[in-house]
Structures are given as structure tokens and as C-alpha cells.
Amino acid sequence: MWLSNSSIGRKVVMSVTGIALVLFLTFHMSMNLVALFSEDAYNMVCEFLGANWYALVATVALAALFVIHIIYAFWLTMMNRNARGSERYAVTQKPKNVEWASQNMLVLGIIVILGLILHFANFWYKMQFAEIIGDHFLGEYGPTNGAAYIASTFSQPVYVIVYLIWLIALWFHLTHGFWSALQTLGWSNKIWFERWKLIGNVYSTLVVLGFAVVVVIYFFKSLCC
Amino acid sequence: MDKNISFTLKVWRQNGPKEKGHFDTFQMKDIPGDTSFLEMLDILNEQLIEEGKEPIVFDHDCREGICGMCSLYINGHPHGPATGATTCQIYMRRFNDGDTITVEPWRSAGFPVIKDLMVDRSAYDKIMQAGGYVSVRTGAPQDANAILIPKQNADEAMDAASCIGCGACVAACKNGSAMLFVSAKVSQLALLPQGRPEAARRAKAMLAKMDELGFGNCTNTRACEAECPKNISISNIARLNREFIKAKLKD
Numbered sequence: 001m002w003l004s005n006s007s008i009g010r011k012v013v014m015s016v017t018g019i020a021l022v023l024f025l026t027f028h029m030s031m032n033l034v035a036l037f038s039e040d041a042y043n044m045v046c047e048f049l050g051a052n053w054y055a056l057v058a059t060v061a062l063a064a065l066f067v068i069h070i071i072y073a074f075w076l077t078m079m080n081r082n083a084r085g086s087e088r089y090a091v092t093q094k095p096k097n098v099e100w101a102s103q104n105m106l107v108l109g110i111i112v113i114l115g116l117i118l119h120f121a122n123f124w125y126k127m128q129f130a131e132i133i134g135d136h137f138l139g140e141y142g143p144t145n146g147a148a149y150i151a152s153t154f155s156q157p158v159y160v161i162v163y164l165i166w167l168i169a170l171w172f173h174l175t176h177g178f179w180s181a182l183q184t185l186g187w188s189n190k191i192w193f194e195r196w197k198l199i200g201n202v203y204s205t206l207v208v209l210g211f212a213v214v215v216v217i218y219f220f221k222s223l224c225c
Numbered sequence: 226m227d228k229n230i231s232f233t234l235k236v237w238r239q240n241g242p243k244e245k246g247h248f249d250t251f252q253m254k255d256i257p258g259d260t261s262f263l264e265m266l267d268i269l270n271e272q273l274i275e276e277g278k279e280p281i282v283f284d285h286d287c288r289e290g291i292c293g294m295c296s297l298y299i300n301g302h303p304h305g306p307a308t309g310a311t312t313c314q315i316y317m318r319r320f321n322d323g324d325t326i327t328v329e330p331w332r333s334a335g336f337p338v339i340k341d342l343m344v345d346r347s348a349y350d351k352i353m354q355a356g357g358y359v360s361v362r363t364g365a366p367q368d369a370n371a372i373l374i375p376k377q378n379a380d381e382a383m384d385a386a387s388c389i390g391c392g393a394c395v396a397a398c399k400n401g402s403a404m405l406f407v408s409a410k411v412s413q414l415a416l417l418p419q420g421r422p423e424a425a426r427r428a429k430a431m432l433a434k435m436d437e438l439g440f441g442n443c444t445n446t447r448a449c450e451a452e453c454p455k456n457i458s459i460s461n462i463a464r465l466n467r468e469f470i471k472a473k474l475k476d
Contacts, residue, residue, distance in 0.1 A: 006432060007402070007442040008469045076442050083401035083441030085334040087246065090235075091327045093301030095397070095451030102446040103399055180445040186467025189460045 008184070010076060015181035017069040022174065022181075022207075024062055029210035032150075036217060039147035046146035051131035059128065070113065077106050101176040108173040115166030122153050154215050155222030163215050167208050174204035229255040230317060233325040234269065236281055242337040242345075248327075258318035262305060263288060263295060265317055282341040288313040290454070293389030296396070297342055298329040303393035303452045311391065311454040331396035335403065335440045346392050348438045349406060353390075356430035357410045359419055378416045385412035387455045394449035394457075400441030405449040407435050408465035409457045415468055425472035432469055 002009040035042035049055040094103070101108060126139025126149060141148040153159050178200030182188055188196060231254045239246030256265055263285050270280035286294035295312040299305035305315040320326060328342060336344040386409075394405035411428050414420025420427070443462060450459045 002473045005436075006469070006473075007404075007436050007440075008432060008466055009473070010442055011444075011466075012470060076444070080400035080402070080441040080444070083334050083439055084399065085332050085336075085401065087332050089298060089301065089329055089332055090248070091301040091329070095302075095448055097451050098446050098448050102444065105444065176445075183445050183459070183463050184443075184466055186463050186465075186470055188463035190458060193460060193463070 010072060011184040013068065014072050014076065015184040017065045017072070018177050018181045020065050021069060022178065022203075024065075025170075025174075025207050029207050032214045033210055035147050035150055035214060042147045042150075043144055046127065047144040049128070050144060051128060055128070056132075070109070073106055073109055099176055101172040102180070105173060105176060108169050111166065111169035112173055115163070115169070118162065118166075122159070123149055150214065150218055151222065154218035157219070160215055160219045164212060167212050167215075170211075171204055171208040174207065175201055178204060229257050230320060230322045230324075231255060232320060232323060235325060235327045236342070237329045238281070238341050239330075239338050240340060242339065246338070256317050258316065260317045261288070261313060262297070262299070262315040262317065263313050282339075282343045284343050285313060290314040291389065293391035296331050296344065296346075296391060296393075298331060298396055300327055303331065303396040304391070304454050308451070309454060309456050311389075314454075331392055333392075333395045333398075333401040333440075335395060335401060335438050336392060344392070346390075348440070349390050349392065349403070351438060352403065352407060352431050352434045353410065355434035356423070356427040357414075359414060360423060372418050374417060382413050382416035385409045385416070385457065385461055388413075388453075388457050389455060391454060393452050393454060395440065397448040397452035398441065398443075399446060399448065400444055401439075402441040402443045402449075403435050403438075404440075404443040404462050404465065405453060405457055405459065407431050408459075408461035411465045411468060412461040415464065424468055425475065428465060428468040429472050432465070 003013050004010065031042075031045055034045055094100075123146070126141075127143045127146060130136055130138040130143040136143050139149065140152065154163070179188070179193065179196040182196045183193070231252070234251045234253050235248045236251065237246055238249050251269060253265065253269065256268065260268070263283070266281060266283060273280045284294050284296050286292045288295070290311045290313055293311070296303070297305065297312045299312065299315070304310065304312045306319055307315055330338050330342045331344045331346075333344075335348045336346055339345050388406060388409035390406060390410075392403075392406070395401055395403050398404075411424075411431060414427065415424045445459070445462075447459055450457060
């Protein structure tokens with residue numbers, strides 16, 4: 001199968017799963033923004049997703065995307081380290097045009113996974129998971145009261161800082177991942193390379209800002225109320 | 226006349242592919258600035274021979290920047306600190322008095338060290354033999370104007386064809402990937418009508434050979450195009466990806 005036994009095939013798997021995950025992030029970010037306008041509307045979204053069959057199917061598909069993306073990441077990194085040879089250079093210098101993120105995608109990815117685990121403990125476990133097992137009070141509030149969980153999590157400065165660090169790592173990961181995915185799919189040339197890079201930077205900034213603004217606003221809300 | 230400089234030279238010495246290597250340090254005195262980097266190594270080798278020591282082994286041939294034979298990883302850059310130039314085109318005036326200059330061979334699993342600074346780059350020949358050509362079909366010669374080629378394609382094919390196969394892309398790549406080389410060699414033919422009939426087969430065969438020989442997977446860091454002495458663009462890699470994916474989807 002060319003998606004596993006050729007180098008371009010393996011990269012195609014990385015880029016297709018990566019693009020799908022970017023689309024998921026976009027959806028998740030838009031959903032979060034609802035909480036800024038109306039907490040009731042946000043809780044309706046939570047109820048709508050919950051443990052309904054379509055939400056579960058989507059969750060399983062999403063988990064599969066994550067797992068494939070992560071397994072391929074480790075596999076590719078291992079192969080690439082072997083290809084580098086046993087001896088390392090004594091002196092290395094990064095050329096000017098090489099982005100820092102592009103050489104540290106695995107590290108950034110690992111930070112994103114660690115953040116994800118925390119995020120699961122803070123929200124997913126108390127919401128969707130609580131509904132799946134039918135124990136509605138795993139958390140302090142009901143499983144569909146997402147707004148209350150947001151408010152309580154981000155009233156704690158520790159979580160605010162950790163989530164912001166997580167988002168910064170995600171931003172670096174996305175800025176390289178976006179154009180890199182399209183380059184791997186072959187949809188690039190001298191002109192489109194510059195365009196994709198710009199589009200990717202703007203897009204990742206908007207997505208990450210969308211997430212960050214919810215964290216920050218809820219933190220300030222908790223300070224003054 | 227440039228002024229003369231004195232500097233410390235750290236050179237990688239290794240007796241064979243499986244031997245353990247180490248750095249040897251030499252003090253170079255009063256080297257004229259208009260000595261080329263390879264001439265400087267010649268001067269050092271003359272001294273070593275006179276002292277009855279073994280000279281440093283390094284690759285070189287035309288010394289005009291066109292053959293792709295010289296290599297050397299100098300102070301963290303393949304082909305040294307200059308951009309768009311091979312090692313033989315580097316002159317000592319680029320360095321300062323009192324500098325320490327570190328010289329290493331290309332380091333990659335695909336290019337094992339033969340001795341000292343010389344590596345075995347025959348993997349590139351094997352990739353070329355896998356399909357980097359147009360099969361000869363003899364017949365009546367075509368009229369020169371029978372096959373029209375847009376200027377833009379001709380230019381891009383020519384740019385891709387300027388790859389000299391020196392291996393700096395692999396040396397610069399943190400993944401030891403040969404994608405820039407393979408993509409240039411696929412592109413120079415894929416862009417021209419004469420190369421189209423075999424384009425799909427060529428992309429598949431050359432990439433399969435590259436993977437088989439132990440080169441890494443491209444992660445688009447762009448270190449290759451920054452260090453390439455011929456400024457080959459990674460847009461060629463996008464083209465190779467396109468050609469390869471199209472060929473696989475058709476199968």
C-alpha cells in the first residue's frame with residue numbers, strides 16, 4: 001500500500017489527517033465563541049453534541065484521525081533519525097529561511113497531546129464521557145452545562161496560563177503544518193507557496209486567537225464578578 | 226591582494242565506513258585571502274606529506290563550481306558559508322584571522338564515509354538509473370518547430386536541470402532526505418513534452434529507489450533549498466509529490 005510503504009504516501013497520510021484536524025479545530029473554535037455571546041446557546045450546543053449517536057460517530061472518527069496522525073509522526077521521526085546516520089554534525093547552523101517550528105513539529109505535537117490530556121480531564125471526562133457512562137455527576141455540574149465548566153476552569157490562573165501555552169504550541173504547529181500539508185499534496189509552486197504560507201499564518205492565528213479569547217475573557221469575568 | 230590570515234582548522238578524520246572517526250586540529254599560518262578553500266586543503270596536505278603524515282582525503286574535480294564533486298560541511302553549512310556556490314568557489318577571504326573552521330563530511334545514512342571527508346554518493350547514480358532519463362526512440366528527426374514548449378516551462382526545466390547532484394540537500398536535511406535532488410531530476414523531464422510519456426513511471430521508480438536506499442521522508446523544513454549551491458527550489462518537491470500522487474491514484 002503506497003500510503004505506508006512510500007515516503008510521499010506516508011506524508012500524504014500526515015497531511016490529510018492534519019488538514020482534517022485543522023477543520024475540526026475550526027469547528028471547535030467557532031463552537032467556543034458561542035459561549036461569549038450566550039451561555040444558554042453554548043449549553044444547547046453541548047446538549048446537541050453530547051452522547052448522541054452522530055456525536056459518538058464523529059468522536060470515534062476524530063479519535064482515529066488523531067491516533068493515525070500521532071502514530072505516523074513517531075514512525076516518520078524514527079525513520080528520519082535513522083536516515084540521518086549514526087554520526088551527528090559537530091557544528092550546525094540553521095539557515096535563515098528555515099522556520100523553527102518546521103524542525104520541532106514532533107516536540108510541538110507532544111506539547112499539544114499533553115494539553116489535550118489536561119483538556120480531557122477538565123471538560124470531556126465531565127461532559128461527553130459522563131453522558132456515555134450515564135453518570136451525570138462526574139463533575140460538579142451537569143454534563144451539558146459546558147458554560148459552567150468553562151467559567152470554573154478559567155477562574156483559576158494556573159489553567160489560564162497552561163491553556164495559553166498549549167495554544168501557543170498549537171499555533172507554531174499549525175503555521176508550519178498548514179502550508180506543509182498542501183506542499184505534500186503537491187498543490188504548490190513558487191507563487192502558491194507564498195500564498196499558502198500567508199493564508200496558513202492568518203488562518204492559524206485566527207483559530208488560535210478564537211480559542212484564546214474565550215480563555216482570557218472568562219478569566220477576567222471571574223476577576224470582576 | 227587580500228591580506229593573509231591564520232586560523233585553526235578542525236578536520237574530520239575517519240579511516241573507513243565502519244571505523245570510529247575523530248577531529249584533527251591544525252594551525253594554519255599566513256594563508257592568502259585569495260586562496261580557495263580546496264587550495265588551502267592542498268597546502269595543508271603538502272605539509273602533511275612533507276612531515277610523512279597521511280594527507281586528508283576529500284572529493285574534488287573541476288574546481289569551477291559545475292561538476293558537483295566537491296562536498297565538505299564547513300562551519301555548519303554544506304558547501305560553506307556562501308549561498309549559491311560550491312565549496313570550490315569559497316575563498317579564504319570569507320574567514321577572519323583567528324577563526325576556528327570546522328570541516329566535516331556529509332553525514333547521512335545514504336552517504337557512508339569512504340575516508341575522512343570523502344563520502345560514497347553512488348546512491349544518486351542508482352536513483353538516476355532507476356528512471357532519470359528519456360528512453361531512446363529512434364525515428365525520423367522532428368522538425369524543430371513541431372514540438373512547441375512554453376518559455377516558462379523551458380525556463381523551469383532548465384532551472385531544475387541545473388542540479389549538479391552534489392548531495393548538499395541530503396547533507397543539510399535533518400531527515401537525510403534526497404527529495405530536492407529526486408524532485409529536480411523528475412521535474413527537468415516532467416516539464417518537457419519529451420519527458421511526459423514516461424513521467425508517471427519515472428516518478429514512481431525514482432522515489433521507490435530513494436526510499437529503498439535509506440533516505441528519509443521530507444518534512445518541508447526548506448534547509449535543502451537554502452543550502453543548495455544551484456538554488457533549486459522546493460517547488461520542484463511539490464511537483465514530484467503531484468506527479469507521484471497522480472501516478473498512484475491512476476494505478
